[in-house]
Amino acid sequence: MRPVLLIDFGSTYTKLTAVDLETPSILGSAQAFTTADSDISIGLNKAMSILEHSCGAIDYQAKLACSSAAGGLKMVVCGLVPALTGKAAQLAAFGAGAKVIRTFAYRLTSEDIDEIRQAEPDILLLTGGTDGGNSENIIANAQALSCDGGSYPIIIAGNRSAGRDCTKALEGSGHPVFLAPNVMPEMNRLNAGPVQEMIRDLFLKRIVRAKGMSSVSEVLDGILMPTPSAVLEALTLLSEGTERTRGLGELIAVDLGGATTDVYSIARGDPSNPNVFLRGLPEPHAKRTVEGDIGMRYSARGVIQAVGAERLANIASVPAPAIMDAAEAFRSDPSKLPETREEQDVDRALAIGALYCALARHAGTLERVYTPIGPVDQQTGKDLTRTELMLLTGGALIYAPDLTGIVNIALSMQDPTALTPRHVKALCDSRYTLSAMGLLSGVDRETALRLMLEQFGKEGAYGAVQ
Amino acid sequence: MARTLVLGVIGADVHAVGNQILNYAFQDAGFHVVNLGVMVSQEEFIEAAVESAADAIIVSSLYGHGELDCQGFREKCDEAGLKGILLYVGGNIVVGKQPFEEVEQRFLKMGFDRVFGPGTPPEAGIRALNEDLSGDRRCGRSC
Numbered sequence: 001m002r003p004v005l006l007i008d009f010g011s012t013y014t015k016l017t018a019v020d021l022e023t024p025s026i027l028g029s030a031q032a033f034t035t036a037d038s039d040i041s042i043g044l045n046k047a048m049s050i051l052e053h054s055c056g057a058i059d060y061q062a063k064l065a066c067s068s069a070a071g072g073l074k075m076v077v078c079g080l081v082p083a084l085t086g087k088a089a090q091l092a093a094f095g096a097g098a099k100v101i102r103t104f105a106y107r108l109t110s111e112d113i114d115e116i117r118q119a120e121p122d123i124l125l126l127t128g129g130t131d132g133g134n135s136e137n138i139i140a141n142a143q144a145l146s147c148d149g150g151s152y153p154i155i156i157a158g159n160r161s162a163g164r165d166c167t168k169a170l171e172g173s174g175h176p177v178f179l180a181p182n183v184m185p186e187m188n189r190l191n192a193g194p195v196q197e198m199i200r201d202l203f204l205k206r207i208v209r210a211k212g213m214s215s216v217s218e219v220l221d222g223i224l225m226p227t228p229s230a231v232l233e234a235l236t237l238l239s240e241g242t243e244r245t246r247g248l249g250e251l252i253a254v255d256l257g258g259a260t261t262d263v264y265s266i267a268r269g270d271p272s273n274p275n276v277f278l279r280g281l282p283e284p285h286a287k288r289t290v291e292g293d294i295g296m297r298y299s300a301r302g303v304i305q306a307v308g309a310e311r312l313a314n315i316a317s318v319p320a321p322a323i324m325d326a327a328e329a330f331r332s333d334p335s336k337l338p339e340t341r342e343e344q345d346v347d348r349a350l351a352i353g354a355l356y357c358a359l360a361r362h363a364g365t366l367e368r369v370y371t372p373i374g375p376v377d378q379q380t381g382k383d384l385t386r387t388e389l390m391l392l393t394g395g396a397l398i399y400a401p402d403l404t405g406i407v408n409i410a411l412s413m414q415d416p417t418a419l420t421p422r423h424v425k426a427l428c429d430s431r432y433t434l435s436a437m438g439l440l441s442g443v444d445r446e447t448a449l450r451l452m453l454e455q456f457g458k459e460g461a462y463g464a465v466q
Numbered sequence: 467m468a469r470t471l472v473l474g475v476i477g478a479d480v481h482a483v484g485n486q487i488l489n490y491a492f493q494d495a496g497f498h499v500v501n502l503g504v505m506v507s508q509e510e511f512i513e514a515a516v517e518s519a520a521d522a523i524i525v526s527s528l529y530g531h532g533e534l535d536c537q538g539f540r541e542k543c544d545e546a547g548l549k550g551i552l553l554y555v556g557g558n559i560v561v562g563k564q565p566f567e568e569v570e571q572r573f574l575k576m577g578f579d580r581v582f583g584p585g586t587p588p589e590a591g592i593r594a595l596n597e598d599l600s601g602d603r604r605c606g607r608s609c
């Protein structure tokens with residue numbers, strides 16, 4: 001046996017998966033409440049003893065972990081033009097597994113600086129200007145940030161001609177400064193890889209410690225990455241496969257949480273109609289977005305705001321005030337489970353609304369513009385209409401009795417201009433396999449893929465659909 | 467350092483051949499060209515000029531609707547902080563065969579610095595750029 005332990009410190013649960021690389025097979029899994037407020041190792045030890053109970057004591061070859069505990073990786077990003085370096089910076093941060101709490105463009109005002117200091121990001125990503133392009137804006141922003149009294153690390157990834165001046169401007173401030181290659185070195189070319197590597201590195205070296213996790217990092221072989229980054233790795237592997245084993249092709253995944261909703265797409269997203277004109281910054285093949293206002297518990301109100309109480313009430317077949325009341329109850333007690341029939345219906349409607357909204361924001365849009373030579377169809381973002389596989393995770397969905405129904409309604413509600421999938425096969429990640437396999441892919445890609453295919457591939461698929 | 471030009475064909479215009487020729491000609495002449503290709507909106511020209519700190523924006527229009535597409539361009543540049551950036555327009559910028567002097571006047575009034583009639587070779591544009599960008603007239607930067 002070559003056993004490996006994979007740990008996901010989630011915001012609510014610490015989830016363990018034990019894998020034997022030799023067979024290969026999943027030996028077992030277990031979970032316990034995350035104890036980030038006191039000592040994170042309490043929750044870990046508890047989950048460990050549950051796991052030991054079912055699989056016996058195991059001497060692991062490696063223990064790998066990812067984490068989204070203690071608020072995850074909170075980032076603020078600053079660019080120059082919102083649709084260009086602002087967007088590039090945001091896509092890069094999302095892809096690195098961060099929660100982008102605020103995106104700024106152009107010059108930072110003193111109010112912006114106050115807001116950033118209060119938000120206390122784990123990392124600030126400062127961009128602006130193509131290489132050889134605008135340098136004034138990023139330098140001015142570096143100067144403005146230098147006297148905010150904060151001590152969060154700043155990654156500078158803008159116009160390379162401005163790098164040194166930015167570093168100089170921040171010298172002597174409390175901010176550790178890291179210089180990375182430009183996120184948009186030339187017009188409309190996203191260069192997210194190097195920045196993402198740096199974000200992950202900072203997460204590993206500094207942030208894990210700052211979040212009171214050093215007690216466990218000694219027993220582990222390291223907290224390798226933020227959980228969403230592990231999930232993105234897993235999905236990319238599952239979609240693309242390895243040299244030896246074919247993947248499942250283009251896919252989408254949604255993690256519907258209590259406070260936020262993450263959407264991932266591994267897809268090219270080119271226009272399905274050759275007459276459609278593609279506009280804007282080309283988006284990454286493996287794309288992740290996070291909706292901070294959309295979730296099942298803390299953010300239930302955000303779902304109502306985005307979708308409308310009437311519309312949700314119609315879905316749930318309850319009067320609109322009942323939606324408001326239930327949402328308020330879920331918000332004030334996030335651990336509350338729906339009990340009555342009405343609560344269950346509202347819960348389901350919230351899941352549909354959240355899914356609808358998060359998918360619409362992640363996918364591209366198709367817009368018809370009328371020009372002197374007639375109508376022209378133009379696309380911004382990714383066309384996901386032909387994507388046929390959707391993986392779902394998140395507490396609210398994995399216990400839902402009619403997952404396929406929830407997904408189908410969320411898809412049928414979409415505007416015709418939203419380039420969301422039209423028909424999908426919905427599969428559920430009920431055992432939180434994705435984050436574990438993302439971690440494992442760093443050790444043994446082939447095994448990680450095989451284990452995922454067992455669950456989500458052709459054979460496993462039918463077992464997982466409810 | 468090489469001067470930066472933002473180049474593109476404005477509006478819903480898909481005439482791509484001249485754009486490619488201009489791209490190569492300007493690069494050969496030593497400019498750094500940010501080519502946005504065809505179907506470029508005013509906003510896209512301006513955003514690209516801001517990020518790349520361009521010295522000039524070169525607009526082509528071939529399909530006859532240039533006058534409509536170019537309206538308000540200068541004002542938008544001003545609004546975006548590109549005060550005084552060099553603005554050129556060329557191609558078949560209006561419908562049919564109108565007297566060029568009148569057409570030129572209309573585009574100059576719109577705030578374009580130079581207007582080039584149908585069939586103008588790229589060399590004429592290059593000559594004008596070298597004249598206009600020599601010395602201190604470095605616009606998009608921050609004057």
Ligand code: B12
Nearest residue numbers: 479480481482483484487526529530556557558561562591
């Ligand atoms: C090929 C072509 C097409 C092709 C384009 C294919 C493609 N993807 O490129 C297709 C079939 C798609 C097409 C469509 C249309 N076309 Co057409 N097309 C032509 C044609 C025959 C050649 C264009 C070309 O490639 N020329 C060669 C290049 C090298 O020259 P150029 O484009 O003029 O560019 C040079 C100069 O103008 C100059 N230049 C350009 N910009 C600038 C800027 C500056 C600053 C400077 C200094 C110089 C400069 O330098 C360039 C390089 O040397 C011309 C007629 C012609 N002989 O010019 C008509 C023509 C341009 N088209 C015309 C029209 C009307 C149309 C349509 C509206 C027709 C319709 N009703 O559907 C559509 C519009 C489609 C759209 N959305 O844009 C008219 C425009 C009339 C006008 N302006 O008053 C023309 C002039 C034909 C005509 N005589 O009626 N067209």
